[in-house]
Each structure stands twice: as C-alpha cells, then as structure tokens.
Amino acid sequence: MNLPAPIRTYFTAVAPQDGAAFAAAFAPDAIVHDEGATHRGPAEIEAWWKAAKAKYRHSAEPLELTEAEGKAVIRARVSGDFPGSPAMLTFTFGLSGGSSGVFIRDLRIG
Secondary structure: OOOOHHHHHHHHOOOHHHHHHHHHOEEEEEEEEEOOEEEEHHHHHHHHHHHHHHHHOOEEEEEEEEEEOOEEEEEEEEEOOOOOOOEEEEEEEEEEEEOOEEEEEEEEEO
C-alpha cells in the first residue's frame, strides 16, 4: 500500500525515541480526535501518542486505504494491551501541504 509520507510515519513510529519524527509529521495547527479527547499541535499530539504507547503498548497495521471527501481513510488492525485486542479501527487523515512538504492537518480515530 502506497501511503503518503506523513501517514507512513504515523504508522511506522513505534518507540518513544520516534516521538520527534512522529510529531514532525503534523502541521503546526493539527488536531487529533481520539477516545473522546482532542489534542492540538505537534507537542500536545506527541505527548498524547507517548502516553497511549505507554498505556496500551499498541501497534497498528494498515490494511486498506480509500479516499472520502478529500481525506485518506485507512482501516487498520490495532493490537496491544487493551480489551478486545486486536481491533479494527478507522483512521481518517486530512492532509495539507505547501512548499515545505505535506503534513497531517487532522486525524480522527474510531
């Protein structure tokens, strides 16, 4: 599956030391919606990601990529330390780009 670079980074970052590269995939005004909470900006998003990795020790394997309303929609198998693992989740990415590259603008996980 040919994922856009920032989405590929989202799914390949696994260890805490990957946090800076993970955060760099997000636009300065990026928003992530997950588990009923909203996280804004790369620093807050990186902190959310590190906390989730520590709590759930999860990984996500992208299985299907489609497009809807100009957004990349990815179905992924998520495995980790949580009830119901593994679970199929949908990751909906909005991307933005310019001369400095392509970034994740918004992400909704559900």
